[in-house]
Amino acid sequence: MSSSPLPSDTADAKAAKAAAKKQRRAAKAQARAEARRARTAKRRAGSQAQERTDQGSADDAAAATSPSGLAAWRDAIVELWMRRIHPVLDVISPLGWALLGVTVACWIIGLTLHITELNVIAFALSVPLLIAALFVLGRARYAVTLDLQSHRVVVGSRAVGRVEVANPTQRSILPSRIELAVGKATAQFLVPRLPAGQSHEELFAVPTRKRAVLVVGPVRSVRDDPLSLMRRQVTWAKAQELYVHPRTVRLDEAASGFLRDLEGTPSSDLSSSDIAFHALRDYTPGDDRRHVHWRTTARTGKLMVRQFEETRRSHVVVALDNLADHYASEDEFELAVAAAASISAQTFREEKELTPFTFDARQNTLSYRQMMDDYTVVDPLRERISFHELGQKAADLAPNASAVMMVVGSHTTARELNAAATQLPLGVLAVAIRCVEDAEVKRSAIGSLDVVTVGSLETLARALRAVGR
Numbered sequence: 001m002s003s004s005p006l007p008s009d010t011a012d013a014k015a016a017k018a019a020a021k022k023q024r025r026a027a028k029a030q031a032r033a034e035a036r037r038a039r040t041a042k043r044r045a046g047s048q049a050q051e052r053t054d055q056g057s058a059d060d061a062a063a064a065t066s067p068s069g070l071a072a073w074r075d076a077i078v079e080l081w082m083r084r085i086h087p088v089l090d091v092i093s094p095l096g097w098a099l100l101g102v103t104v105a106c107w108i109i110g111l112t113l114h115i116t117e118l119n120v121i122a123f124a125l126s127v128p129l130l131i132a133a134l135f136v137l138g139r140a141r142y143a144v145t146l147d148l149q150s151h152r153v154v155v156g157s158r159a160v161g162r163v164e165v166a167n168p169t170q171r172s173i174l175p176s177r178i179e180l181a182v183g184k185a186t187a188q189f190l191v192p193r194l195p196a197g198q199s200h201e202e203l204f205a206v207p208t209r210k211r212a213v214l215v216v217g218p219v220r221s222v223r224d225d226p227l228s229l230m231r232r233q234v235t236w237a238k239a240q241e242l243y244v245h246p247r248t249v250r251l252d253e254a255a256s257g258f259l260r261d262l263e264g265t266p267s268s269d270l271s272s273s274d275i276a277f278h279a280l281r282d283y284t285p286g287d288d289r290r291h292v293h294w295r296t297t298a299r300t301g302k303l304m305v306r307q308f309e310e311t312r313r314s315h316v317v318v319a320l321d322n323l324a325d326h327y328a329s330e331d332e333f334e335l336a337v338a339a340a341a342s343i344s345a346q347t348f349r350e351e352k353e354l355t356p357f358t359f360d361a362r363q364n365t366l367s368y369r370q371m372m373d374d375y376t377v378v379d380p381l382r383e384r385i386s387f388h389e390l391g392q393k394a395a396d397l398a399p400n401a402s403a404v405m406m407v408v409g410s411h412t413t414a415r416e417l418n419a420a421a422t423q424l425p426l427g428v429l430a431v432a433i434r435c436v437e438d439a440e441v442k443r444s445a446i447g448s449l450d451v452v453t454v455g456s457l458e459t460l461a462r463a464l465r466a467v468g469r
Helices: 011-065 069-089 092-115 116-136 250-259 293-302 330-349 368-376 386-395 414-421 457-467
Strands: 143-148 152-153 158-166 176-182 186-191 198-207 212-224 231-237 242-244 266-269 276-281 304-312 315-320 352-358 403-409 427-436 440-446 447-453
Touching: 092 116, 143 212, 143 231, 143 242, 152 368, 158 176, 176 198, 186 198, 212 293, 242 266, 242 368, 293 304, 315 330, 315 386, 315 447, 330 352, 330 368, 330 403, 330 427, 330 457, 352 386, 386 403, 403 414, 414 427, 414 440, 414 447, 427 457, 440 457, 447 457
Parallel strands: 152 242, 315 352, 315 403, 403 427, 427 447
Antiparallel strands: 143 158, 158 198, 176 186, 176 212, 212 231, 212 242, 266 304, 276 304, 440 447
16 A cells, blocks of 8 residues: 655645744744843843942042041141141241241342342341251250149248259250249249259249149240240140148137037937936936936935936037128138138147038048148139028038037128028027128127127137137
8 A cells, every 4th residue: 555645735734834933933032032131131230240339439439538537637637737837836936927027028029029138138137037046956855853842831831842954865955944834923943054964953932922722833944045036945844733721820729618528518408328417307117227316316215317418529510601792802701711711720620520611612621631722722702692501501511510600701791690590400509700801809699699700810719719708
C-alpha cells in the first residue's frame, strides 16, 4: 500500500503554521522585553552610583564649610593672634604707634612723590624706633619669689613682704626694672646686673588704712626705652591676697557685764535637776531621791524635794546692720563693723556659742581667722529692706539665744529698733549699740531694749559695762 502526502493548503496545516508563527513572535517579544529590562536596570545602577559619588563630594564640601569647620579655622586664627601676633604688637606703646604711623606715612609720600624733605624726616623718625626695638629685644630668664610675711593684718598695721629676683642661667642678665602691683597702686624696684647664679632681694611694706582685701602681685619684669616708645613686660610671680581685718578691742570687763555666768543664764522654765535653786515642793513619784531635802522633810513629816530653774548655756547673737542708709558716713560704718567684730571676737575667745550675721550674710565661726575674714568683706547694702527683718533673722537663726547685740548706725530710728526688738524671743537680753562718730557714751531704753551710744571703738567696753548694771 502506498502512502500519499497531505496537501499543504489544508485547514489543519494553516492552523499549525499560524500557531508556530505566533509562538515565535511571542518569544521574540519576550526576549526584547528582557533586554529592555536589563538595559534599564543597568542604567539605573549607574545613575545610583553617580548620585552616591556626587553626594559624597557634596558632603565633603559641606564639611569643609560647616559651622564646626569654620569654628576650627576661627580657633586657629585666634590662637595665632594671641600667641604670636598680639605679644609682638603689644610691645609698642600708644606713643610708639603714633610715631610709627607718622614714619610710615612720611616714607610712603616721600618715596612716591620724590619729596626729599619727607624722606629725611622719615629716616630721622625711624632711628628712635630702631633704638627702642634694641632695648626690648632678647629674653631675660628670672626666678622670682613673692613672699608675704603674713596674709592677714589688722587695719593700721603694715604688711611686710619681700621680692627675690634670681638669675638661674649661666650668663649675666642686664639691669632691669621690677614692678609689683599692690591693689590699684604699683611699686617699682630697680634690679642691678645679675651675674650667673646671683640674686637680688627687695623688702616692701604695705600700709593698711582701711578694711579691705588687697591683691598683692603679680610681679613683672619691665624692659623699655628712654622715650617709652616700646615696653616689654613678663609676669613671673602670681598675685596673692592680703586680708586687712577690722580693728578690734578686748572686752573682758564688758563681757562680764552683759554675760555674768560661765555655766549658763537662768530661765523661767522649772526643772527637777539643774544648777539654779528655785524652791522646795512635795515629793512626787519618779523624783530623784538625791534631791530630797531631808531637814525640811524631818520638820514637816513629809518628803520635800528641791525645785530648780532650768539654765541654758550663753548664746550670743551679734546682728550687724549693714544698710547704707542707716549710716552718716563711711567712717561710721567702719566703726560699726569694728564694734561687731570686737563683740564677736570676745565671745569667741570665751568659747560661748556665737551667731554673727548681717542682712545679707552670716559670718563663719569655725575659726577666728575665718570669722575675721568674713567681717573683712562686709559691704554696705544699697537696698531698701525693712529693719524688723534683722530681729526676725536673729530669732530664726538662734531661737534659744541668751543675748542679742544689734550694732546699728546713727540714722537708725527708735521705731525701727523697737520693731526689730519685738521679733526677738521672750526673755532674751537685747542691746542696741548705736555708732555715732565722736559721740559721748550714753545709755537709754526703748521698752525692754537697752540702747547704748558709742563714738569710738575705745569707748565700747565702757558702754557695754553700763549695760550690766
